Amino acid sequence: MCLGIPGQVVELVPGYEGQLALVDVEGAARRVNVGMLDEPPEPGAWVLIHMGFAVELIDRDKARTALDGLELIGRGRAADQRSRRRYEVTGVVQGVGFRPFVYATATALALSGRVTNTATGVTVEVEGLPDALDTFGRLLRTDPPPLAVVEDVKESTMDLEGGTSFTIEDSGPTGRSRTLASPDVATCEDCRAELRDPADRRHRHPFITCVNCGPRLTIITALPYDRDTTTMAGFPMCDACRGEYEDPTDRRFHAQPIACPDCGPRLELVTGGPGRHSWPPVHGETALRTARELLAQGRIVAVKGLGGYHLACDARDERAVAELRRRKRRGGKPFAVMVADLATARRIAVLTDDEERLLAGPQRPIVLAPKREPLADGVAPGNPDLGVMLPYTPLHELLFGLDGDPPISDALVLTSGNVSGEPIATDDADALERLSGIADAWLRHDRPIHVPCDDSVTRTVGGAALPVRRSRGYAPLPVALPVEVPPTLAAGGDLKNTCAVAEGRYAWLSPHVGDMDDLRTVDALTAVAGQLQDLTGVRPERLVADAHPGYRSTRWALDHADGRPVHRAQHHHAHIASVMGEHGVGAGEQVIGIAFDGTGYGADGAVWGGEVLLCDYKAAERFAHLGYVPLAGGDASVLRPYRMALAHLRNAGIEWADDIPAVAACPQAERDVLAHQLDTAFGSVPTSSMGRLFDAVASLVGAKHVVDYEAEAAIALEGLARDRSPRRAYPMMIVDGGPLVADPAELVRAVVADLRAGVPAAEIAAVFHATVAALIADLADRARDRTGLKTVALGGGVFQNAVLLDAAERQLADRGFTVLRPRLLPPNDGGIALGQLLISAAS
Structure with a gap:
């Protein structure tokens, strides 16, 4: 891209479809970008301008015709026709090239003035002729840079100041922040091209970035977003980088993470770890080459990324993957793969x-x-899906290799740098200690990570994205709220924890924190909540947490209340309120909420999870639920689905016979203890959980009897059900009462009958999914008959199941319902913080 031609300037003229510019060798008109033309224009040529870019050479006669009757900017116009306007822009407008965009737009329109980052966004003052100012205001709202999110533009008039130049100024006075920089963004194509270009001074630079890509959230220490308020503050720019940073024509103009091999972060590879023999550290290209050699040899390398460390190994090497799984204590949980x-x-x-x-x-x-x-068997054992991602940093690109590099595997396991259950490691010394029993080497750099941010996970259902974990690349983009919310902090849940803050009509959800069963994760929640408040400027006047008295996130909220009120939100109400909120359901509007998940504290003290609720933000009435069965031994029955299968068999009046796979999987001694628990209710609590019913059926058909991670059995059952279109459903009795009760006993009897009749497990799994989808539609019908409501919101971790979600959506739509499903936030507990905020605001 080039801006203007040496020795040439252009004179701007308003045109019918854009603007016309006369290329001249004399005069002092503003320059425009001619990089989109096939060849440079000759002096005296006319070009068509769009948004400051010369896009087409214009025939002189055509140009003269277009100019007939038009008034030239700056010619024959009185000075008193000029005016000055101020624009205050809020949203994601820092760290996304917004100020350079403003500069280019203003100069292309021959406007003078200034643009400044502020604690609330970006402020622009521009002066010029009214037509040009109108165009500027429109482009500010409609054509921002790709990574920007313009939420609001306030426009006001000002007194004239004069002047002929437009400048980008340093950030204005700091104050109460109410804006966010962009999330971290993958390397753009321009930077990837430079990375591969031997003639470019950033060839093979592991930290190449520009205004359109690279780290944002993870390096920000304060707002407004400037070099001094990032972890790049410790890297003074060299003269060449400083020249690019200050050049309005360069795509690195005010790109805060800008660096090059002469002045930026550098790679280092260390080996050993605390108490182990290690070789002297190596740096730069030697560090990269050594890391690649170690990966090719089947070693495990801890790699420092944007938001934390990853553990990497060759995804095609059975021994390396098995060793990583053993060292990380991963159990059967699948690894993600970068290709x-x-x-x-x-x-x-x-x-x-x-x-x-x-x-x-x-x-x-x-x-x-x-x-x-297939990759190595240990990558995703027993799982029908694979978690795949592409390189998103220059270092990832270099790990796989550029032209001329020795080849290594085209697929690497890239899993969070932690021991299972702990938060991701971000600090170099901490990573060296915590990962010392896992990694053989650490490929790291000296740019600090200020905000931890794990990888996001998503899938598609029905042609639309369904987030499973919302983190890098998305967090903490604001979520618009349908109602006003006072300054509030939501603690989230205990699994897949994500906290959130809100004020007014916006909420900000944190990156993924993790499961709250480890003290390090509780400490991480404290840090993340503090960082989120610093970045958004929200000063919570109240907190909100889950109603479960035993949740660690609830205890955390109580411990950090500091005299502020702590509201309690029922778990499944929060699931539905979250979906309502992201779809803009207004205050006082009700929906039929289907909340299906594994667990949640119910209003009657039972473990809920198969709920149909009549919801607004203020309250949730339990309209129907799955029939209770005993959850014996708590986590013992969660980790051993055969126990849930035996509980459902007992509830259905079926003898525990060894021809049923779930019964055969349960040792006789455990059967005896379990029978006593179910008979006496000792150590048992009733549960209406749909997640536990999925576990039970998975064990009944022999898909999974013991699990290492949440929903593993349900995932196996979903895999069996794929690519099948059953034409029947199992019977399911719905019993009238206060809330309706969907008794699973008849369904379980039908499953066992099919098993004994030799029906394949895959067909039973498919019919079971069809049965649950039909149950959802039937219960929604009954709720509509009673209330007249026609909108159904689907929430809870069970709706991560693509087979079920797709079938339920289709059946509900066929019956005339409006279906709301998660799109911005996960259906699991990673999304409930938004629902907590809205429930608290309505209380």
């Missing part, structure tokens, strides 16, 4: 066009898709 390019992704996974767009987009999430070509 070299989209072609490799297509070979190892079955991808739709929507999934390919997600993979290659600027957020670069992990995308869950069906397996195709």
Whole structure:
């Protein structure tokens, strides 16, 4: 891209479809970008201008005709026709190239003035002729940079100041922040091209970035977003980088993470760890080359990324993957895989066009898709899907190798740098200690990570994205709220914890924190909540947490209340309120909420999870639920689905016979203890959980009897049900009462009858999914008959199941319902903080 031609300037003239500019060798008119033309214009030529870019050479006669009757800017216009306007822009407008965009737009329109980052966004003052000011205001709202999110533009008039130049000024006075910089963004194509270009001074630079890509959230220490308020403050720019940073024509103009091999962060590779023998550290290209060699040899390397460390190994090396799983104590939980390019992704996974767009987009999430070509067995054992992602940093690109580099694997396991259950490691010394029993080497750099941010995970259902974990690339983009919310902090849940703050009509959700069963995660929640408040300027006057008295997140909220009120939100009400909120359901509006998940504290003290609620933000009435069965031993029955299967068999009046796979999987001694618990209710609590019913059926058909992680059995059952279209459903009795009760006993009897009749497990799984979808539609029908409500909101972790979600959506739509499903936030507990905020505001 070039701006103008040496020795040439252009004179701006308003035109019918844009603007016309006369290329002249004399005069002092503003320059415009001619980089989109096939060849440079000659002096005296006319060009068509669009948004400051010369896009087409214009025939002189055509140009003269177009100019007939038009008044030239700056010619024959009195000075008193000029005016000055102020624009206050809020939203995601820092760290996304917004000030350079303003500069280019203003100068292309021959406007003078200034643009400044402020604590609330960006402020622009421009002076010029009214037509040009009108155009500027319109472009400010409609054509911002790709990464920007303009939420509001306030316009006002000012007194004239004069002047002929437009400048970008340093940030204005700091104050109460109410804006966010962009999330971290994957390396753009321009930077990728420079990374591969031997003639470019940033060739093979692991930290190449520009205003359109690179780290944002993870390096910000305060707002407004400037170099001094990021972790790049410790890297003084060299003269060459400073020149680019200060050049309005350069795409690194005010790109805060700008660096090069002479002045930026540098790579270092260390080995050993505390108490272990290590070789002297190596740096730069030697560090990168050594890391690649170690990966090729089947070693495990901890790699420092944007928001934390990853643990990497060759995804095609059975021994390396098995060793990583053993050292990390991963159990059977699948690993994510980073592949070299989209072609490799297509070979190892079955991808739709929507999934390919997600993979290659600027957020670069992990995308869950069906397996195709096998990798090492230990990558995703027993799972029908593979979590795939593409490189999103220059260092990732370099790990896979550029032209001329020795080849290594085209697929690397890239899993969070932690021991299972702990938060991701971000600090170098901490990573060296915590990962010392896992990694053989650490490939790191000296740019600090201020805000931890794990990878996002998503899948597609019905052609639309369904977030599973919302973190890097998305957090903490604001979510618009349908109602006013006082300054509030939501603690979230205990699994997949994400906290949130809100004030007015916006909420900000944190990156993924993790499961709250580890003290380090509780400490991480404290840090993340503080960082979120600092970045948004929200000073919470109240807190809100889950109603479960035993949740660690609830205890955390009480411990951090500092005299402020703490509201309690019922778990399943929060699931539905979250979906309502992201879809803009207004105050006082009711929906039929289907909240299906694994667990949640119910109003009667039972473990809920199969709920139909009549909801607004203020209250949730329990209209129907899955029938109670005993949850014996708490977590013992969650980790051993055969126990839930035996509980459902007992509830259905079926003898525990060894021809049923779930019964055969339960040792006789445990059967005896379990029978006593179920008979006496000792150590048992009633549960209406749909998640536990999925576990039970998975064990009944022999899909999974023991699990290592949440929903593992349900995932196996979903895998069996895929690509089948059952034409029947199992019977399910709905019993009238206060709330209706969907008794699962008849369904369980039908499943066992099919098993004994030799019906394949895959068909039973498909019929079971069809049964649950039909149950959802039937209960929604009954709720509509009673209330007249026609909108159904689907929430809870069970709706991560693509087979069920797709079937339920179709059945509800066929019956004339408006269906609201999660799109911005996960259906699991990673999304409930938004619902907590809205419930608290309505209380």
